[in-house]
Amino acid sequence: MDARDFFGYKHEDEEPGRRSEDDDQNGDRPPLPEEAITLDDPAALARIDASDMLARVRALPRQLAQARRIAAATTLEARYREVDAVLVLGMGGSAIGSDLVAGIAGDRLRVPLVVHRDYELPAWAGDRTLVVAASHSGETVETLRAAGEARSKGLPLVVISTGGELARRAQEDRTPLLKYEAPGQPRAAIGFGVGLLHELLVGAGLLVDPDPLGPAVEALDTLLEQGAPGIETEANPAKQLAWSVFGRIPVVYGAGPMAPVAHRWKTQLNENAKAWAMFEPMPEANHNAIEGSLNPRELSDALYVIQVRDRDEPAEITARYRVVEELLGERATNRSAYWSEGPSRLARVLGAVAFGDLVSVYLAILYQTDPTPVTLLAMLKERLARATD
DSSP states (O other): OOHHHHHTOOSGGGSTTOOOHHHHHTTOSOOOGGGOOOSSOHHHHHHHSTTOHHHHHHTHHHHHHHHHHHHHTOOOOHHHHSOSEEEEEOOTHHHHHHHHHHHHHGGGBSSOEEEEOSSSOOTTOOTTEEEEEEESSSOOHHHHHHHHHHHHTTOOEEEEESSHHHHHHHHHTTOOEEEOOOOSOGGGGHHHHHHHHHHHHHHTTOBOSOOOHHHHHHHHHHHHHHTOTTSOGGGOHHHHHHHHHTTSEEEEEEETTHHHHHHHHHHHHHHTTOOOOEEEEETGGGGTGGGGGSSSGGGGGGEEEEEEEETTOOHHHHHHHHHHHHHHHHTTOEEEEEEEOOSSHHHHHHHHHHHHHHHHHHHHHHTTOOSSOOHHHHHHHHHHHHHHO
């Protein structure tokens, strides 16, 4: 069975993204680099970004502020606070927020935080495990099944969702529910994904000395204004990086709290720009990925390495990046570094997330691709549903 059989299209012309020869003659093929549009034309941005993903990205600070209010209204019993571990159930855009919280606050958490992407609970989950089921839609099959197992075992369970079956079950059995409103794609609700879990852990007494949300919101407002659509390319670093990546495959490096940020960049480039992308966590990349930077030599110009850096990174990581720069320089690999800014780790992580989100949308526009729809993901879910009926 090949891809056409699995996804349900039987002819090459039906494959997503494939253009016919007639389309090419009519000018409806994907643009070549020399044919790219400007990012400074409001009409072109509105035409391609038809569902206004740029506005969703710029809503991140407001989502954080709303998340704080929602979490503050939630009271947890002792069994939700007296735990030995936190297990977050989630997939895709609903899980990455938890990865980011682990990067932001991992060294200040009283207990381990583990993000679990699967149908079943891990064997170690027990009575003193706080289970947090996070699903934007409330219909994620993996999360629903694992949450159901946690419920049947009587484990302390909290639900984070906009609604759906997950929220309905939580309301039926009075499971603590952090319900929020965010129309659109799960990946566009990252402020809730981070803010709700971060504040839940603060309220449960599991996160000590937390970074305040207020200064982070202010820093995000400033950063997003600098990268706003109305700021022309020559003064807009997000647009500039999108141009640098255009026509190439980005490989995103990140260390410590910036490792999940690098992962976020990769998935946003996938889902928004519909583009190939990879990410590499440091220092692990120095033990394998660096060796793969040589071949095939003729494709070296097809890659673009982005280092997502933290101003407070350890000296050991700085030294590693310096050596990587030297080695990549010998291979003439296209590359640049993005340095996160902000008054706290929370602000720097979310600032780097917001910047990467902007880059991914601007890259989609350069490819003349609407960033919002996820056609292949929808097709995959439909085919899997048929296969399991």
